[in-house]
Amino acid sequence: MDEWYLEPVFFAIVAVALVVLLLIIWLSVLGSRLKKLRKQYVAVMGNTGITNIEDVVVEMKGQIEAQRNRIETLQHQLQTVQSALPHMKSKLGIIRYNAFSDGGSDLSFSLAIMNDEKDGAVFSGLHSRDNTYVYAKPIEKGQSSYPLTPEERKAIEIAK
Incomplete structure (x- = not known):
């Protein structure tokens, strides 16, 4: 019995040991894949409770x-x-000026309110020593059917 490694039982034991070793390697590979799949599953499912x-x-x-x-x-x-x-009337132009030379400072104004199509109105407030008068003129396509003062034209230009 000097050559115990030549016995058939030895070969069977070695074969079973190799199979067990291969199964352990296979299980570890499957375990790592399952762990990766579990991480992906948790990432998709999140905390939905489903x-x-x-x-x-x-x-x-x-x-x-x-x-x-x-x-x-x-x-x-x-x-x-x-x-x-x-x-929308979103374009504004305002100019202040002294309408009358007899008093005050730049308390008169012309205010143009227009939209992108240059439609709207121009308002003028003329301030004198005794009174203030406010006038409104409609604007269509940047022009008015009423005569415009130079200040009103300037307010319209600013609003454009």
């Missing part, structure tokens, strides 16, 4: 549809604002 991924997909689909509806609503509102914006 254990079924189908429920998560259905919930996400509902949220996406709600977001689409909200985006459509916002786009409609944006179009409404963009269509109304050119008609």
Whole structure:
């Protein structure tokens, strides 16, 4: 029995040991893959409290549809604002001046309020020692059907 390593039992033990070693390696590889898959699963599921991924997909689909509806609503509102914006009287031009040489300082004014299409009005306040008079003239395409003073024209130019 000098050659114990030539016995069939020895070969069987060595073969079983190799199989066990291969199974241990395979289990460690599977364990690392399972750990990576578990991390990905937790990243997707988060703290939703839902254990079924189908429920998560259905919930996400509902949220996406709600977001689409909200985006459509916002786009409609944006179009409404963009269509109304050119008609808003947002251009202002003001000039102060001394209308009469007999008193005071630059207490008279001309104020032009117009939109992008140069429609609006020009207001003039003429201040004298005794009274202040305010006049309004409509503006269409930068012009008025009433005669404009040089100060009113300058206020319109500033507003443009």
